[in-house]
Amino acid sequence: MTGGAGYIGSHTVVELSLAGFHPIILDDFSNSNRSVLDGIERILGTRPETMEVDCRSHKALSAAFQSITARHAISGVIHFAAYKAVGESTKHPLKYYTNNVGSTSELLQTMGEFEVANLVFSSSCTVYGQPDSIPVDEKAPIAMAESPYGYTKQVCERIIRDVHASNQPLNTALLRYFNPIGAHPSSHIGELPLGHPNNLIPFLTQATAGLRDPLTVFGDDYPTEDGTCIRDYIHVVDLAKAHVAALNWLASRSEACEAFNLGTGQGNSVLEVIHSFERVNGVEVPHRIGPRRDGDITAIFADPAKAGTAFDWSCEKSLDDALRDAWNWQRALQS
Numbered sequence: 001m002t003g004g005a006g007y008i009g010s011h012t013v014v015e016l017s018l019a020g021f022h023p024i025i026l027d028d029f030s031n032s033n034r035s036v037l038d039g040i041e042r043i044l045g046t047r048p049e050t051m052e053v054d055c056r057s058h059k060a061l062s063a064a065f066q067s068i069t070a071r072h073a074i075s076g077v078i079h080f081a082a083y084k085a086v087g088e089s090t091k092h093p094l095k096y097y098t099n100n101v102g103s104t105s106e107l108l109q110t111m112g113e114f115e116v117a118n119l120v121f122s123s124s125c126t127v128y129g130q131p132d133s134i135p136v137d138e139k140a141p142i143a144m145a146e147s148p149y150g151y152t153k154q155v156c157e158r159i160i161r162d163v164h165a166s167n168q169p170l171n172t173a174l175l176r177y178f179n180p181i182g183a184h185p186s187s188h189i190g191e192l193p194l195g196h197p198n199n200l201i202p203f204l205t206q207a208t209a210g211l212r213d214p215l216t217v218f219g220d221d222y223p224t225e226d227g228t229c230i231r232d233y234i235h236v237v238d239l240a241k242a243h244v245a246a247l248n249w250l251a252s253r254s255e256a257c258e259a260f261n262l263g264t265g266q267g268n269s270v271l272e273v274i275h276s277f278e279r280v281n282g283v284e285v286p287h288r289i290g291p292r293r294d295g296d297i298t299a300i301f302a303d304p305a306k307a308g309t310a311f312d313w314s315c316e317k318s319l320d321d322a323l324r325d326a327w328n329w330q331r332a333l334q335s
């Protein structure tokens with residue numbers, strides 16, 4: 001698992017282990033914290049096998065694959081490793097192209113050399129832009145990317161499709177995440193944004209804890225019922241379980257290359273999220289209405305039926321569960 005020490009990666013390590021896999025984390029810890037490994041150990045009772053690897057380096061990847069294949073058969077690779085801050089990507093596009101695109105290309109090369117075909121790729125619903133109709137399914141067209149970050153996801157999907165169409169055996173699930181939120185119910189792992197959080201929930205929890213200024217709601221003049229943007233917020237544990245299901249699906253295929261939407265199928269506005277958070281946790285979220293944020297789309301939520309059928313998977317947790325777990329995680333961080 002490249003980027004296995006990150007937010008979605010760490011929750012997937014837990015679910016894979018519980019399902020009987022032996023996940024191995026490859027991470028350069030440039031955007032994650034080693035304390036995540038302690039949290040995983042607390043949940044599982046064992047420390048996950050971890051290798052410090054910069055996935056932009058073919059040499060480092062080859063050495064890792066060499067060492068792993070000497071001991072295990074690799075049933076698949078899950079490629080999480082990527083930067084994901086939209087705003088930063090507009091200021092430092094090359095950082096995003098080198099890391100996100102470079103690591104995907106080097107990884108595919110290494111997989112070819114070691115004859116590993118099964119790949120689960122971390123993509124994003126950002127590839128759709130503002131779709132013509134919602135819920136959005138996988139047949140919706142890919143929109144012009146709004147940011148270098150968004151473009152890296154499109155390019156990586158394309159690179160994977162091109163390699164799939166070549167002679168290199170490749171069997172891939174492209175997982176298009178909607179908005180992952182929440183934390184493990186044990187509060188041992190969760191989102192650990194380094195510095196100023198850009199995404200809604202980490203900012204909301206830090207603002208509520210008094211660590212940040214009040215949350216700014218980015219615009220209340222959108223054409224939605226309460227004027228704020230609508231997204232599909234999926235509990236990170238449900239998302240992690242989808243990765244287990246995707247690996248199992250790949251095991252029953254040989255030359256697949258398919259995209260899957262991973263969301264709940266339900267849209268919630270920013271104000272709905274704030275009010276649900278207040279109700280579930282019995283706290284007040286300090287917030288004010290501000291201007292729109294550049295590049296935000298009005299509304300998107302998933303049609304997750306394809307993943308549901310193929311993976312025999314569905315979301316088990318509610319928005320309330322995710323908001324409760326997010327707040328418990330924030331409090332655990334401070335205790």
Ligand code: UD1
Pocket residue numbers: 084085086087124125126150179198199200201203215216217218219229230231270293294295296297
């Ligand atoms: C963002 C990215 C998306 C990326 C995803 C993963 C944009 C336009 N999209 O999704 O490409 O895959 O993160 O990191 O940046 N909001 C506020 N106040 C805040 C923060 C957010 O009102 O302080 C609102 C936003 O306007 C949005 C919603 O909350 O309506 C969710 O925002 P966010 O968590 O940043 O996710 P996305 O923008 O959907």
